[in-house]
Amino acid sequence: MTKTEETQKKKDVLSTFFDELRRNSLTVTVLAILTGLLAGGLIAAVTTEGVYAAFRVSFFEGIKAGAMVFWNTYKALFTGSVGVPADIVSALRSGDAVAINKAFTPFFESLLQATPYIFAGLAVALGFRVGLFNIGAEGQIFVGALGTVWVATAFKGLPGIIHVPLALLGGAICGGIWGMIPGWLKAKTGAHEVINTIMMNYIAFRLSEYMLTGILRDPNKSTPISAPIEKSAWLPRFFDDPNRFHAGFFVALLMAFLVYWLLFRTSWGFELRTVGSNPNAARYAGMSIVRSTVLTMFLSGALAGMAGANEVLGVNHNLAVAFSSGYGFDSIALALLGNSHPLGVVLASLLFGFLRNGAIQMQLTAGIPIDIISVLQALILAFIAAPAIIRTMYRLKEPKAEGK
Amino acid sequence: MEPVLELRGITKRFPGVLANDHISLDLKQGEIHALLGENGAGKTTLMNILYGLYKPDEGEIFVKGKKLLVETPNDAIKAGVGMVHQHFMLIPVFTVTENVMLGDEYLTAGNFLDRKKAAARIREISQTYNLQVDPDAYVKDLPVGIQQRVEIIKLLFRNADILILDEPTAVLTPQEVDELFKIMKTLVSQGKSIILITHKLREVMEFAERTTVIRGGKVIGSAKQSETNQFELASMMVGRQIELNIEKKDPDVKEVVLDVKSLKVLDTHHQIAVQDVSFEVRSGEVLGIAGVQGNGQTELVRALTGLDHPVEGKIHLLGKDITHAPVKQITEIGTAHIPEDRQKDGLVLAYSIEDNLILNTWYKEPFAHNIVLQRKVILENADKLIANFDIRTPNAQTATSNLSGGNQQKVIVAREFSRPIKLLVASQPTRGLDVGSIEYIHRRIIEKRDDGCAVLLVSTELDEIMQLSDRIAVMYRGRILAIVDAKTTSRETIGLLMAGVTPEAH
Numbered sequence: 001m002t003k004t005e006e007t008q009k010k011k012d013v014l015s016t017f018f019d020e021l022r023r024n025s026l027t028v029t030v031l032a033i034l035t036g037l038l039a040g041g042l043i044a045a046v047t048t049e050g051v052y053a054a055f056r057v058s059f060f061e062g063i064k065a066g067a068m069v070f071w072n073t074y075k076a077l078f079t080g081s082v083g084v085p086a087d088i089v090s091a092l093r094s095g096d097a098v099a100i101n102k103a104f105t106p107f108f109e110s111l112l113q114a115t116p117y118i119f120a121g122l123a124v125a126l127g128f129r130v131g132l133f134n135i136g137a138e139g140q141i142f143v144g145a146l147g148t149v150w151v152a153t154a155f156k157g158l159p160g161i162i163h164v165p166l167a168l169l170g171g172a173i174c175g176g177i178w179g180m181i182p183g184w185l186k187a188k189t190g191a192h193e194v195i196n197t198i199m200m201n202y203i204a205f206r207l208s209e210y211m212l213t214g215i216l217r218d219p220n221k222s223t224p225i226s227a228p229i230e231k232s233a234w235l236p237r238f239f240d241d242p243n244r245f246h247a248g249f250f251v252a253l254l255m256a257f258l259v260y261w262l263l264f265r266t267s268w269g270f271e272l273r274t275v276g277s278n279p280n281a282a283r284y285a286g287m288s289i290v291r292s293t294v295l296t297m298f299l300s301g302a303l304a305g306m307a308g309a310n311e312v313l314g315v316n317h318n319l320a321v322a323f324s325s326g327y328g329f330d331s332i333a334l335a336l337l338g339n340s341h342p343l344g345v346v347l348a349s350l351l352f353g354f355l356r357n358g359a360i361q362m363q364l365t366a367g368i369p370i371d372i373i374s375v376l377q378a379l380i381l382a383f384i385a386a387p388a389i390i391r392t393m394y395r396l397k398e399p400k401a402e403g404k
Numbered sequence: 405m406e407p408v409l410e411l412r413g414i415t416k417r418f419p420g421v422l423a424n425d426h427i428s429l430d431l432k433q434g435e436i437h438a439l440l441g442e443n444g445a446g447k448t449t450l451m452n453i454l455y456g457l458y459k460p461d462e463g464e465i466f467v468k469g470k471k472l473l474v475e476t477p478n479d480a481i482k483a484g485v486g487m488v489h490q491h492f493m494l495i496p497v498f499t500v501t502e503n504v505m506l507g508d509e510y511l512t513a514g515n516f517l518d519r520k521k522a523a524a525r526i527r528e529i530s531q532t533y534n535l536q537v538d539p540d541a542y543v544k545d546l547p548v549g550i551q552q553r554v555e556i557i558k559l560l561f562r563n564a565d566i567l568i569l570d571e572p573t574a575v576l577t578p579q580e581v582d583e584l585f586k587i588m589k590t591l592v593s594q595g596k597s598i599i600l601i602t603h604k605l606r607e608v609m610e611f612a613e614r615t616t617v618i619r620g621g622k623v624i625g626s627a628k629q630s631e632t633n634q635f636e637l638a639s640m641m642v643g644r645q646i647e648l649n650i651e652k653k654d655p656d657v658k659e660v661v662l663d664v665k666s667l668k669v670l671d672t673h674h675q676i677a678v679q680d681v682s683f684e685v686r687s688g689e690v691l692g693i694a695g696v697q698g699n700g701q702t703e704l705v706r707a708l709t710g711l712d713h714p715v716e717g718k719i720h721l722l723g724k725d726i727t728h729a730p731v732k733q734i735t736e737i738g739t740a741h742i743p744e745d746r747q748k749d750g751l752v753l754a755y756s757i758e759d760n761l762i763l764n765t766w767y768k769e770p771f772a773h774n775i776v777l778q779r780k781v782i783l784e785n786a787d788k789l790i791a792n793f794d795i796r797t798p799n800a801q802t803a804t805s806n807l808s809g810g811n812q813q814k815v816i817v818a819r820e821f822s823r824p825i826k827l828l829v830a831s832q833p834t835r836g837l838d839v840g841s842i843e844y845i846h847r848r849i850i851e852k853r854d855d856g857c858a859v860l861l862v863s864t865e866l867d868e869i870m871q872l873s874d875r876i877a878v879m880y881r882g883r884i885l886a887i888v889d890a891k892t893t894s895r896e897t898i899g900l901l902m903a904g905v906t907p908e909a910h
Contacts, residue, residue, distance in 0.1 A: 266777060280749050281748070281749055284763075
């Protein structure tokens with residue numbers, strides 16, 4: 001090959017690479033997240049009183065102030081979710097166990113925050129794969145928590161190795177039943193699960209209030225909160241305070257693997273996915289739409305129930321009325337972000353967990369309202385749902401379709 | 405006289421494929437010119453270039469002797485070129501008038517829509533060209549044949565002189581096809597010129613004055629109606645000699661496989677679709693069910709395959725009562741079903757080919773062992789079937805949506821034939837397929853019949869029924885009017901039966 005031909009070939013390889021990169025839908029996802037984050041910073045800057053005050057002084061001051069807010073937002077988000085790099089380095093250098101623990105706490109706290117998202121995200125994602133919209137994850141979380149707290153407080157003297165799985169199972173079964181009811185209604189009567197799961201949410205909230213002011217209430221307290229759970233039911237922690245990281249994270253990863261295995265490696269999963277992709281073809285193939293619907297809503301509810309169980313057994317060690325702040329609803333966005341695939345859900349949950357944890361810090365140190373995170377999440381989701389926006393912004397191309 | 409339309413050296417490249425290779429074509433004034441070719445030959449690309457949807461890489465277009473630069477469909481429309489697509493572009497909830505004037509509205513002084521003026525123009529066009537249609541009717545209430553008229557009126561409304569019709573008869577009943585060609589004759593007598601894109605040989609021979617055959621993006625040849633025949637055209641289309649009439653030996657008929665008695669089936673609106681239908685199909689024979697679409701065949705097939713249940717009557721398969729049996733049981737006894745709508749019922753388009761090949765056997769050994777899918781076995785099975793059935797695809801993991809219609813149908817055929825079957829129910833098995841695929845599937849059906857399978861063939865294509873069947877049952881308004889011997893009964897008699905005319909009733 002001549003020199004010019006060689007350089008031409010190199011250019012072709014490079015341009016093909018970038019061409020592919022520009023076509024890939026993963027690129028869209030990554031860019032959507034980055035763009036959302038950037039937008040979040042801009043919004044933070046634009047909504048800070050101090051920035052406007054600085055603009056009144058001079059344009060340059062205003063830009064400087066805006067840039068400061070922008071920078072502080074991300075710094076706070078980062079240090080809050082991952083930790084302060086300086087502290088981590090010096091702690092490692094000193095070798096002091098207490099200091100190391102403290103320095104890594106933000107990171108582990110992020111993982112902890114991500115855990116309920118994994119459970120709830122799997123629940124919704126599983127539903128989506130079978131063509132079902134489980135908007136009832138929030139209610140299933142509540143009911144699951146009720147079941148868990150009962151098992152965790154009612155049985156005394158059990159060894160931990162039995163009590164923890166039993167309590168998790170209790171949460172899963174209760175959540176599962178809560179999901180199965182709208183599932184059964186959909187299968188038998190065609191009643192749309194979106195409506196029924198939303199209504200079941202309200203029933204769950206009231207049920208939870210009723211039980212926490214009644215039979216589940218801590219006899220020593222007058223507020224609607226359960227008795228503290230038995231020590232044997234605690235999900236084991238690995239580190240000392242303030243690091244609250246517990247085994248629930250690994251349980252969640254295990255469930256992610258099991259959901260993957262079920263959906264993609266078993267004949268049951270083949271049937272479920274077919275029902276979701278093309279119910280007509282599923283019927284033609286002899287599959288049972290009724291059975292698939294009911295089973296999936298049960299499993300979905302069970303997974304959401306485990307999110308509730310996770311909070312009770314791993315984090316709070318009791319159950320109070322408003323213990324779940326919208327995990328069930330965020331998980332819908334999450335499942336979409338993760339493309340309804342267990343791996344995608346885990347990654348998206350980690351993102352949301354880190355953001356949520358970082359946001360708390362962001363509120364404390366940078367004084368930026370925690371709601372910015374909701375805006376951020378919403379923007380990321382909007383960019384994912386309408387990839388055309390990202391494609392236009394970054395001049396990406398449509399993914400290649402095989403020629404017709 | 406110079407041609408009204410001339411395409412010279414049109415070339416179009418897509419990444420990896422040369423869709424049009426220096427194609428030259430001319431259309432004479434007042435001519436009906438057929439453009440014949442298999443799916444993927446390049447005829448739709450060529451017409452899309454003419455209509456401004458694509459830009460050619462090379463080549464020129466001349467309309468009435470003047471060179472035309474077509475950048476958008478508007479340029480084509482202004483030059484008098486109009487196209488009726490295979491899949492209509494009509495808005496069901498709009499009236500005929502609204503659909504016709506969409507994009508080219510008549511406006512009154514205050515910028516309001518002038519429906520009256522448009523409706524008057526439509527009535528004028530209807531008169532001139534004998535295209536009867538009610539301008540105030542809603543498109544969703546119109547039968548398909550009338551909807552097509554609306555599409556043609558859209559072109560005439562914009563003063564098109566060159567009309568391109570893309571596979572116009574794909575969705576029509578035989579009567580509607582005759583109506584369409586009467587309309588085409590009228591259009592031509594009024595000075596219009598027509599290009600007919602099709603792959604239906606018989607229609608080309610009957611209605612087109614000249615035919616140009618395209619294969620692999622190139623023009624293979626052009627012939628006048630009087631100078632050619634179906635066999636010649638077919639071999640030009642495919643590149644080899646095609647068996648238009650499958651050789652078949654006499655049937656070796658044995659035991660009764662399917663026994664249907666007094667069947668009554670309701671449709672989705674709870675109206676009677678199948679009424680008092682009885683027949684039997686024996687091993688080694690093909691029973692063809694002929695009839696115009698919409699006379700109960702769809703509901704009959706659904707009842708026989710377990711997708712629906714009859715409200716009266718009995719169905720026995722190999723002696724077992726399957727009247728209310730679930731689909732799985734009917735399949736396991738030994739039934740294969742090639743469904744009428746392959747994309748809706750027969751395939752999951754998002755799935756790979758290997759997954760579609762186990763769509764109804766996914767739970768059985770060796771594909772699943774204790775609920776765990778055996779991926780290696782599934783792949784081996786797929787590779788074997790892809791080779792045996794000549795399915796054109798890069799590999800078994802390709803998404804089925806990427807296959808052509810013919811290959812998608814081959815996936816279904818491969819899957820259904822890969823089981824030991826005693827009854828084959830084939831419903832419209834070659835709908836929308838090219839000549840090569842049709843020949844292939846016909847051959848496999850006859851093979852199965854010779855192997856001792858009982859075949860129930862349901863088709864609206866009378867040619868197909870007559871070629872493949874040993875006995876023919878004609879369905880009309882949900883009943884079977886007659887069951888006749890295929891060899892000794894004439895096409896005319898069957899055509900009359902399809903229209904509801906029984907021999908006794910004249």
